[in-house]
Amino acid sequence: MARNIKYIVIHCTAGPQDQTTAAIKNWWKTGLGWKSPGYHLLISADGSYERLAKDEEICNGVAGQNKHSIHISYKGGVDAKGKALDNRTDAQKKTLITLIKTMKSKYPNARVVGHRDFQGVKKDCPSFNAIKEYAGL
Template sequence: MRTIKYIAVHCTATAQTATVSSIQNYWKNQLKWKMPGYHFIIKPDGEVVKLLSVDKVSNGVKGFNSETINIAYIGGIDKNGKPLDNRTGAQKASLLNLLELFKTRHPNAIIQGHRDFPKVAKACPSFDAKKEYENL
């Protein structure tokens, strides 16, 4: 079992119409990753898609993946590619449920956005996850 120090919140930085398979194809074909970028992706309708067991390492935050559970919602940008918190109500609810579950299993883990890690120059997840979930 991995020691989980972080639960990282991400956006896919895609349109909300992006499909899970198109995101997976990007990782595999463009980035040449063998493992997915996240353990879970949350679709606009709130459906949680498990991409990888949490006992395995995903590619969410360079340098921190061995100790992180990575969760993303589809979206996070506007039509011009600028950061935008466009989570649907269903995505917010599903994300909160997942974070509560993993915080219960890993009570010492820090919940934060991708942007809150050192040397990350991204707006991901396009909102302040650290503040939003500070009471979990």
Template sequence: MQLTTTEVKLFLLTQFIFKMRAVDTLVVHCSASPEGRPHTVADIRSWHKAQGWSDIGYHYVVYLDGSVHPGRPVEKIGAHVVGHNKGSIGIVYVGGTDAKGRSKDTRTAAQRASLRKLLTELAAKYKVKRILGHHDLFAGKDCPCFDAKSEYADIVKGLK
């Protein structure tokens, strides 16, 4: 299922109406899956539940074709970066490794465009202070396999 911009906005509004929590950070992740291999919200939810989690840890998933799909409801605290879940929203793009499992920025052009659009919308809606990659908050991780903090700095700067 691919969401239209209107559906994403409606979803965001619905999340805000129902007990929205304070959010000041957007955290970008990769699914740590091989380049070009499609995975779905259901796949990631299954991986996370197999780890004993209650649900998918991320709030949004960006597929290879750039379509954006809801994961865990935004009003619920995510499970995507230890010690930083309470005030953040987790966004994951499908990919992040080469065929041999080595870290690699595998974002498609469609994923790049959709990530930027989604992050811009979320940053404006929640007046976030920062957009970071998982590795910026958790040393020893390559995720999301690119420098999200630098790449998206202009989004946050534009809110000031």
């Protein structure tokens, strides 16, 4: 069933840029005990992306906001010490724009926001100002 999408939420994995998708999925499943993926779309450092869930499915991106959200993430977003760092590659930036535009065309009324832009979120995810950067999309 089609969902009412209010938010296109941008994330980072807050892990190494070269982390495998299998390792990330394994963490969700065994580390966090999640039954659903954290994101619908996941972008690797080389700009390629994987779809981890259909739009119709609900992902675990932001507690309390998932019912009406699509979640897009890039691999990275922290330095070696785990501190927030916008280390998106040019390829990732390009793919982010492409995927956001695609989602905006499907859900014209949806707002593009970063994970950190929701009230009560104590994370820096996605380590850049998504509202500002994608205001024109």
